[in-house]
Amino acid sequence: MPAARRTSVWTWVFATLSVLLLLGAGGLGYVYNEARGTIADQKSQITNLQETVDGHTKTISDKDGVIRQREQDIGDLEDDLNAEKACSAAVRKTLQATDEAAFNVAYDEMVAECV
Numbered sequence: 001m002p003a004a005r006r007t008s009v010w011t012w013v014f015a016t017l018s019v020l021l022l023l024g025a026g027g028l029g030y031v032y033n034e035a036r037g038t039i040a041d042q043k044s045q046i047t048n049l050q051e052t053v054d055g056h057t058k059t060i061s062d063k064d065g066v067i068r069q070r071e072q073d074i075g076d077l078e079d080d081l082n083a084e085k086a087c088s089a090a091v092r093k094t095l096q097a098t099d100e101a102a103f104n105v106a107y108d109e110m111v112a113e114c115v
Contacts, residue, residue: 087114 090110097103 083113090114 087110090106090113094103094106094110097106
């Protein structure tokens with residue numbers, strides 16, 4: 001008479017299935033942990049990039065303010081230049097006056113332009 005089996009075939013099937021499920025769960029846990037690490041790294045990179053963008057935006061705003069001020073300065077200088085040209089023209093007209101009446105009119109214009 002053959003010896004009775006101590007374990008059934010089903011015991012080995014279920015044991016094998018349990019090992020496979022355990023390995024699958026471990027693999028999923030590893031992949032999940034790696035994904036969380038990758039997400040944390042990407043969030044850190046996004047934060048750093050956002051800080052860089054914010055810094056550049058502030059720099060651009062500062063430069064825009066400087067440009068506006070310089071444009072205003074240029075406008076003021078152009079106004080000053082035009083006033084100096086008008087004064088120079090008035091002085092030239094005064095110096096070119098041929099009689100006393102023309103001189104007095106040119107002199108009054110020169111004083112009005114140059115003072």
